[in-house]
Amino acid sequence: MSNTGQVAIVTGSGSGIGRAIALHLSELGYQIVVQDISSQRAQETCELISSQGGTSINVVGDVTSPADIERTVAETISMWGRIDVHINNAGFCQVKTFMDITLDEIKKMFEVHVFGTFLFTKAVVPHMQARGYGRIINIVSAMGNGGSEFTSHYQAAKSAQQSLTRSAAISFIKDGITSNSVSPTTVDTNLFHENDENFRKYLGHSAGDELKRRAAGIRTTPVEAIDIARAVGFLAAPDSYHINGQVIGI
Numbered sequence: 001m002s003n004t005g006q007v008a009i010v011t012g013s014g015s016g017i018g019r020a021i022a023l024h025l026s027e028l029g030y031q032i033v034v035q036d037i038s039s040q041r042a043q044e045t046c047e048l049i050s051s052q053g054g055t056s057i058n059v060v061g062d063v064t065s066p067a068d069i070e071r072t073v074a075e076t077i078s079m080w081g082r083i084d085v086h087i088n089n090a091g092f093c094q095v096k097t098f099m100d101i102t103l104d105e106i107k108k109m110f111e112v113h114v115f116g117t118f119l120f121t122k123a124v125v126p127h128m129q130a131r132g133y134g135r136i137i138n139i140v141s142a143m144g145n146g147g148s149e150f151t152s153h154y155q156a157a158k159s160a161q162q163s164l165t166r167s168a169a170i171s172f173i174k175d176g177i178t179s180n181s182v183s184p185t186t187v188d189t190n191l192f193h194e195n196d197e198n199f200r201k202y203l204g205h206s207a208g209d210e211l212k213r214r215a216a217g218i219r220t221t222p223v224e225a226i227d228i229a230r231a232v233g234f235l236a237a238p239d240s241y242h243i244n245g246q247v248i249g250i
């Protein structure tokens with residue numbers, strides 16, 4: 001590993017896909033800002049980065065809070081003076097029927113996935129514009145391409161997040177900034193297991209069984225968080241300049 005001097009912020013990197021992205025980008029030589037709402041999870045990721053010889057800072061915060069976002073950006077600039085790559089990864093899912101989803105629950109879904117992506121993008125872009133270079137990568141979802149009986153609010157939010165990816169791509173390419181998405185299908189992370197109770201309530205089986213069912217329905221080995229991270233690493237690279245406004249499905 002050689003330190004490229006480049007700096008990447010990864011939201012929600014205390015766990016799952018975000019942690020895999022943080023570790024992979026660190027292996028590629030980036031200095032990492034580990035951002036997560038959970039201090040303990042973020043600290044664990046920083047320790048893993050350190051154990052593989054990388055450099056990171058831990059900035060705990062909520063992506064729905066403009067103050068937390070500003071603080072993350074300010075601490076990054078104070079530490080390293082630049083932001084090269086920003087990954088909007090923080091998220092969660094909730095299994096519920098259309099009729100059981102409340103207004104507060106759909107608002108929360110949009111606050112985290114859509115408003116969080118919007119606000120964080122707005123906060124990092126001026127620092128990218130100042131240097132004429134940047135990579136914004138949003139972790140959307142294959143579920144954002146359609147609808148379902150049990151995750152309507154999640155799917156609507158992931159669809160809107162993908163729309164923001166495209167608008168940012170058009171808005172900032174003149175400044176040397178690209179904006180793309182990586183869209184996972186199913187990855188075994190906390191996102192599923194935290195819904196165990198509702199899988200049992202609404203679908204009659206556990207989160208683990210849901211993952212087994214999905215794995216049985218595919219012809220390849222299951223997608224892992226590192227597979228998402230490798231696609232992110234590819235899009236983050238300087239020579240991916242001509243890939244803009246795209247979505248890579250994994």
Ligand SMILES: NC(=O)c1ccc[n+]([C@@H]2O[C@H](COP(=O)([O-])OP(=O)(O)OC[C@H]3O[C@@H](n4cnc5c(N)ncnc54)[C@H](O)[C@@H]3O)[C@@H](O)[C@H]2O)c1
Nearest residue numbers: 012014015016017037062063090091141186187189190191
């Ligand atoms: N796991 C999948 O199958 C799958 C599929 C498609 C898309 N995704 C997307 O991947 C992203 C990562 O999910 P994951 O599967 O790794 O889940 P995960 O639960 O393992 O990780 C999500 C992380 O985000 C953090 N987080 C949640 N809300 C936050 C907030 N408001 N502010 C800051 N941090 C917050 C959590 O603390 C957690 O560490 C999400 O955007 C999710 O929608 C996941």
